[in-house]
Amino acid sequence: MALPAEEKRTRRDVQRLETRRQVFEAAIAEFRRSGMADADIGAIVKAAGVARGTFYFHFPTKEHVLAELTQQEEERTAKELEGFLGAPHDLRSALAEVVRLIVAVEQRVGRVVFREMLGLHFSPTRPAIRPDAHAWADFPLLALMVREIERARDQGEVQPESAPVLATQFFILGLYAVLITSHECDASAQFVATTLYGLEPR
Template identity: 50%
Template sequence: MTPQIKQSARELRRLQTRERILGAAIAEFQASGMAGADVGAIVSAAGVAHGTFFFHFPSKEHVLLELERREEARMATEFVRYLRRSHDLTAALTKVVGLIAGLEQRLGPVLFRELLALHFSPTRPSDDDWSDHPVIVSLVREIERARGDGEVHPEVDAFFSAAFFLLGVYGVLTTVTSSDTRDAMLANLITTARRGLESR
């Protein structure tokens, strides 16, 4: 029984170290962007040796991948919880916009753009596909639900509709700085997407 306790303690220390490195890296990325982030500053803030960073994260890009996975899971959980309540498709699209805009506010514009740049990068160090991203999976299911309920046209492709909508949201958030203009564009995006999906 003692070896199992030691193993658990070692695993707990490993996870705590990983969390310290992740937190320090996120703070550095928020201040300097990923390209300008200094691994030396990250390990110094985390209180670990230089090689420990690369033991946990093979590259700075892998830090962003970890952050992306966590944030997507968090947003998807909140979105699914929202979808359990009474709603229509317009309200669901509005909720998605709110979740993504909230992510940008939480991370800051620099890190948010870095996250999106990596997400769409052809050199992204991951071989996942859209079904590995719980937010788009949940939105696709919601559009499919609405299609089944007759809210949207029966020939609507749920995946492409979800993907184009999310691309529009990302585009507005990363290119428009005026909050009034941005809010108006996002509201128009929701209205336009909804009209494009209508069954009649």
């Protein structure tokens, strides 16, 4: 008996999503081995068990794979930070938690992929996974940090003239630079302390 058209579409959608997941996971595994620039599309599609054209159907470029991974990790990190911020805390512990969460991203994806994710942030050709995202408010992690610095300012933890959006941008960009250039145990803690020194009332 023939399947109703709606059920056929549902099955096709499920299969399409499953194929996309397989291609995505095979690509990330290849990125871990070779880095994104040297990743072999042939090796990716072989591991995923699909035709070469299937990769490009789901991901126009290798950068689109990396951008999607970056978005997933940003959303996961924001969700975990939101849970932390729901309990009593101060700005120092909040910034330290951001550091811990971003270091955890590196541990999950591996150092090679993590460095490429950071590089993608500064790439002029970064794919627009979220074409409508133009401001800090469109990125959940940044939005949470801005609100946290606003809270700290309102409670007198930081200077009243502090600019939460700029402070968030400086913190994130600075943290990325620290993680790329140094893996000393206390570098991140020193970075948090230095950031707070610039924000705290004199």
